[in-house]
Amino acid sequence: MRPLLSCFSIAVALVAASPTHQVPRSKGGLSSQSVNVVSNPTHRVANFVRRQEQLANDSSDIDALTSLSEQQKADVEKATEDFTKPFGNAAIWKEAYDFDIERADIHENRIFYHTLATFQLAENSSLTVIRPKSVDGSDGDADVGPFMSKALQFLQFYPAQLKQPQAGDPENTLVQLSPDPQQTIASFGASGAWWPNFLKDFPAAQQKNLSTLLFSEDWLHLSGYRYNLGGSGGLNDSLYVSTPGRGVESFMVTNGTYDWTRDVGGVYYLKAANEAKLASITAFVNSMPSALTETKKPCGNALTAAAIPQFMAYLNEVLTHLTEEKIKIDYISPMNEPGNDFDECTQEGMSVDKTLRAEVFENLRATLKVSTSPTVQKINIMGDESSQIASNAYPDYPSWLPQTLASKFIDAIAVHMYDWPDDATLLNYRQLVINSSLPNPPPPIKQTEISSFASASGLHAPFGWTGPKMMKAEYDPGINSALDMGRYIWQWLTLVNAESWDWWTAVSNMMPCYPSTVPASNCDYAKDSGYNDGLLYIDPAYATTKDYNFYFTKRFWVFRHFSHFLRPGAVRYDIPNEILPYGTVAVAAKNVDSVYSTIFVNRNVTEQTIRMKLPGAGGKVTIAVQTTDKDDFAPVALPVVGADGTFKLNLPAKGVLTIQFTVGASAAAGPVAGKRGVEEAGRVHTKRERRGRSWWKMR
Numbered sequence: 001m002r003p004l005l006s007c008f009s010i011a012v013a014l015v016a017a018s019p020t021h022q023v024p025r026s027k028g029g030l031s032s033q034s035v036n037v038v039s040n041p042t043h044r045v046a047n048f049v050r051r052q053e054q055l056a057n058d059s060s061d062i063d064a065l066t067s068l069s070e071q072q073k074a075d076v077e078k079a080t081e082d083f084t085k086p087f088g089n090a091a092i093w094k095e096a097y098d099f100d101i102e103r104a105d106i107h108e109n110r111i112f113y114h115t116l117a118t119f120q121l122a123e124n125s126s127l128t129v130i131r132p133k134s135v136d137g138s139d140g141d142a143d144v145g146p147f148m149s150k151a152l153q154f155l156q157f158y159p160a161q162l163k164q165p166q167a168g169d170p171e172n173t174l175v176q177l178s179p180d181p182q183q184t185i186a187s188f189g190a191s192g193a194w195w196p197n198f199l200k201d202f203p204a205a206q207q208k209n210l211s212t213l214l215f216s217e218d219w220l221h222l223s224g225y226r227y228n229l230g231g232s233g234g235l236n237d238s239l240y241v242s243t244p245g246r247g248v249e250s251f252m253v254t255n256g257t258y259d260w261t262r263d264v265g266g267v268y269y270l271k272a273a274n275e276a277k278l279a280s281i282t283a284f285v286n287s288m289p290s291a292l293t294e295t296k297k298p299c300g301n302a303l304t305a306a307a308i309p310q311f312m313a314y315l316n317e318v319l320t321h322l323t324e325e326k327i328k329i330d331y332i333s334p335m336n337e338p339g340n341d342f343d344e345c346t347q348e349g350m351s352v353d354k355t356l357r358a359e360v361f362e363n364l365r366a367t368l369k370v371s372t373s374p375t376v377q378k379i380n381i382m383g384d385e386s387s388q389i390a391s392n393a394y395p396d397y398p399s400w401l402p403q404t405l406a407s408k409f410i411d412a413i414a415v416h417m418y419d420w421p422d423d424a425t426l427l428n429y430r431q432l433v434i435n436s437s438l439p440n441p442p443p444p445i446k447q448t449e450i451s452s453f454a455s456a457s458g459l460h461a462p463f464g465w466t467g468p469k470m471m472k473a474e475y476d477p478g479i480n481s482a483l484d485m486g487r488y489i490w491q492w493l494t495l496v497n498a499e500s501w502d503w504w505t506a507v508s509n510m511m512p513c514y515p516s517t518v519p520a521s522n523c524d525y526a527k528d529s530g531y532n533d534g535l536l537y538i539d540p541a542y543a544t545t546k547d548y549n550f551y552f553t554k555r556f557w558v559f560r561h562f563s564h565f566l567r568p569g570a571v572r573y574d575i576p577n578e579i580l581p582y583g584t585v586a587v588a589a590k591n592v593d594s595v596y597s598t599i600f601v602n603r604n605v606t607e608q609t610i611r612m613k614l615p616g617a618g619g620k621v622t623i624a625v626q627t628t629d630k631d632d633f634a635p636v637a638l639p640v641v642g643a644d645g646t647f648k649l650n651l652p653a654k655g656v657l658t659i660q661f662t663v664g665a666s667a668a669a670g671p672v673a674g675k676r677g678v679e680e681a682g683r684v685h686t687k688r689e690r691r692g693r694s695w696w697k698m699r
Contacts, residue, residue, distance in 0.1 A: 023485040089224040123164025166582035179614030188563035189224020195507035215276035225273035231287035231298030252289035279568035286348035300343035361409035378412035388419035451504035455481035475530025482554035516547040565597040616663030628655035
């Protein structure tokens, strides 16, 4: 548990330092109903916060924290009454509070959670509070929301257990799709960084085999791909980035001219994605070319207003070239994690001040509109690819997003999730986007990057923690990491209504072993080395070992449940957590061919049995396939649907199960979507099994 005093002291300091500007918030936060608050509570909220500051500076025993007045206790208890409402972090904190309080006599946790509830209550109100001189040096009323938001941005780093509502009697609770359609699915994808730098050294047959693994219907069946527009021109065309492979050759070399023969590996797989006719291909930028930066390096730079015109001209030139090569680019993303300039130069990077981002998007829109290429004129813009939700998106969006959306400078919001936000933080993020879009509806949201988190094998139990500390060295190709990823996908599809979800890198060399030269068990799991950043892995010493095989992870197979069965154009339908067993989540959608797919992620160590009812008469289940610790992508027996449209379904322990079903007239229609992909496909490679993992060896 986090020490309570440090939490209070830092949080209160953040409250005191918080600016008053904030994007407009709806009364009641995330709830469609306004939050019920006690009569005139705002002065008490401020006094309560100041009281915690005094106690935090008091060296007396922690028991002093319980010495609240009767009125303060009443206020706190009133605040906790709204815990069960899904209007923000309070619900999650209440669950964590209950979890903790049952296990130890830790009364300080009760104060911590109650204080958090008070913060949340204040954030979601539109009330005012008088700030005394001792807080900010001035008198006057101010909206309490921004102050509480600042505190919550810090307090969300406290690890919250990923708990959820559950069915009291899951075997006798009917699992049904909610009738109201949600968002339309656009794509599931991964990026082409930085592995093409290594794959260009592989034999041609294996290069082609990888394209099959990524894009074929028989395999991962990606519908999205992110091509990295490199920034490394460098002195004599050498790369400045210190980590091998993480510098990507720019088409613009040092003298400002273009060399279209560069980035051989990246272009090879960009063309492969294009030939596969993926629904979405994005060109994204980590840094503008080194020829245009002040340091002449593709890292450690900040984009300036003066450099924007040259940067835009470069993007137009490259996009025009790619379209002339008959490569379809659907989106351009001109910045990536713009809060970091990556001055250590372990990878390419360029910071863009939050006050400059709207200007970048405005100039990019204007540049595309006047492009001489009609195809380039139609390319969409996404941004800003902030790294984290609470510490980047929350404070930065008000500086650029409302005016950018109002002027239609971007077509979609792109964001990363490297703080591994809890469910409530993502609900608040969704509300932030909605508020920033008013009076218009919000644009599509795309989660475009995540990887490298500690899995349930290494850091947490039983079902996960959240927060930036999830980033750590670990190599877990097994089911625990894959199940965590499955829940992250569920978060974004169901809580944020994201239309796309992208894993970071499709292929990684960050294995902590040389798989062709060591016992198989040595490559099963490593707690403090390697990274969980790939869906597939290659031998990091391939140049020496001549091992050109591709090593699978369970993440590959779990991701395939989504990328293969939820195709572009599918419309999602909710399955409420309240009707599912604890530790399980589900995503359901109706594909364009009227075939439904429902994906269940069960992180329990035991099989869970549910009863499901199809959303229509005359239905039948046509496909059932599961991924477990033992099974990669195995067909299982189809359940028998009763006359009433119900059937029993066994969710495998620590596994993912997908069923496809049809109802009504579509039940008698032709071939079922995804059937070909369920069959074993060994036509391209020779498959070998190795302690539950598989790898592909050239013939």
